[in-house]
Amino acid sequence: MSTPKSSPRAFRRPIPVTKTELEPFTSELTWQRAPGVPKPRPPRVVEQRLRILMIGWEWPPHHSGGLGVHCFELCQELTRMGHRITFVLPFHGPRTEIAGVTFRTPGDTPEGPYPGAYEIGGSPTRWDSGDIGTFNAWIGTLSAKPFDVVHAHDWFGTAGGSAIARRDGRPFVQTIHSTEYDRSLGHPWPDVLAREQLGIDAADRVIAVSNHLKEQLVERYKARAEKVRVIYNAVRPSERLSALGGAKKIVLYLGRLAAMKGVDTFLRAAAQVARSEPGALFVVAGEGPEYPRLLTLAAHLDLSDRVLFLGKVTDEERTTLLASASVFVLPSVVEPFGIAALEAMAAGVPAIVSKTSGVAEITTGMFTVDFWDIDEFASRIAELLAYPVLRHTMGEEGRISATREGWEERAIQTAGVYREVLAGRRR
């Protein structure tokens, strides 16, 4: 390891592009090395810096899931490597700035027909398909010519992004973080589905955040497997804060309260554990459409005084929660990646995730359970509460394994995909 992870990022100079990026892309295996093998840092060589037009949806400090974090961290590392990014967002509002990232938003451009109706960051749920159409039409007025590559995240800007890439002869890269099938638990909104399909079909390369997701893209969206690359999410190393006072054993769920997240499994397992562990407190942190139903379920399970619904938590509260938790549970029915579980591990909290979670592909240091197996979730929670040696060993080993590869590696891999599509164009 040539770069110590602890050095403050703000004071680090941009590093030149690494040799890995220059090597012809032969196999995904170089990315998906076994988590156990320490990764040698490749020597650095000077290379052409890329100009990237990236199309997203959300950006810190306002973000609701893994997408915003992914875009932010990825851009941070890409700019450190010397690349320049113009990031397209549908909303105005406060943004955490990164040197080297320029933002474009509807209404800020004189040539755009867009009226600038969304001056204040609105809730995505208030958008209808007409708004999305307008957003994409506005993207269509941008020029891709000043850029080397156009890169869209999820379905929001696929129509506009792919159109300008084609028109201006630039390669188009599409990252899929989750699919409409999964988010809707099998009842997809046809318009969203069509936009996902468009992005996947038009892309020179598709990036999926796990193998599990890649398989789905190949099966359901008929993506050609050869053009799909897997690049996982990552977390930053974090020092575990000293645990909060009190003898409570905290079992934590942290994430959106959506049907695909399987929070009712968490509550049903909690009901089993609560009987044998009188000291255990179950915390549900996050908001979402399932909240009223889950609240009713908790009461029905006679858990009202054992479960704490915290609602939406800030990043700071998140850190505190992870620092005080004994066990982290992510029982999702479908989970393309599950970055919260990786965050928990990085904070030294042993994690229990459903077997289909993408995050389970990059580490063996967690318990994996079939999403429907409430008894097994309950047993795993109880085991972690009952056996301190297990909790401690899993926590410590997990901390190391969760941060073995970070956003820097993910950015190198993403830049590798850019080079791949550019090389394809030159031939």
Next chain:
Amino acid sequence: MKVVLYLHLHQPWRLARFRYFDLGSARPYIDERRNLEIFRGIAEQCYRPALARLAEALEEFPDFRLSLSVTGTFLEQAKAAAPDVVDQLRSILKTGRVSVLAETYYHSLAFLLPPPELAEEVDLHTAALQREFGIRATSLRMTELAYSDELAAFAGRSGFRAMLMEGWEGVLGDRSPTHVYESATMPSVRLLPRHYRLSDDVGFRFSSKGWSDYPLTSEKFVGWIAATPGDVVNLFMDFETFGEHHPASTGILDFLSALPHAVRARPGLEWATVDEARDLPPAGPLSVPRTISWADQNRDLGAWLGNDLQRSAFEAAKKVNLLAHRANDPELLEISRRLLTSDHFYYMYVGGHGADAGVHQYFSSYGNPYDAYANYMNALTDLRRRTIERLT
């Protein structure tokens, strides 16, 4: 120069998933059907064909000799899952050119428990050998070739005349593993050190295509043996090397078949059993104060007791075994011994990376060491409750 081929046959009783909320449910800890299924698979790949090759070799080459050890848990499973394998063993033992070694019945770390446990487990094993094969074993091997001065003293007191050990520089210093030694604490016990490099050429490296000596032929291998100075080359390895660790498609069974001929073709080489080789004149006394084994790079007990999970599980298992002795209940004592089988602790190894971790994962019946620990502790906690109930 004598050549000793010693093969170890073992299968553990793997635990079923025993959940935390199964405590007190009287569910069995061991899923016998699943274990027997696994056994049948390995019998098909390995035990049946390899024993057949060995029987042929013993028939064709009157000078061929062989040594074996067979754990009690192996015998139990073989009798239930593949009795013909036990018949194969009986039939090659009838040649009189195969010696069988004693060990702990349960392939356990009983030597780390208070004294009666080790003696009782070895007695159980020698009795089983007597019962199944009509053989009285007079050489001893400990689980995973564990060896120390203290174990030699135990062996001598129990009437054993030889023990196997790892021929590791860490204890041999500049002495060669190609001699027989006598225990410094118990001179009546002769020590046969394993030639780990030549043994691992077959056991680990045989099918490795990246190895500079790949492919390994019997002629090449026996050439290496012949070029080794000394009195004896001890080739000690798992029996499962032949057909399971290396599948038949690698040519390992043909290699085994070709060995007796290749040895006979080399003047100066001669097969011997462990019981014969121990009578070679000893090259001097050898003291091994700290327990060594044949596992991993460190040759210590780290493979079973190297991390907190393993140590805490083993300490808990020791206590339950003591309680089971006190409860004087044969069934509970037997279960506590099945839970002492060393494999359970081996599965809890947290390596992370390196060659050893790969070997551990290969042998594990769990997804990761945490599964292994949690499941084991649930079963052990349940047994502890049952034993305490019996005592009160």
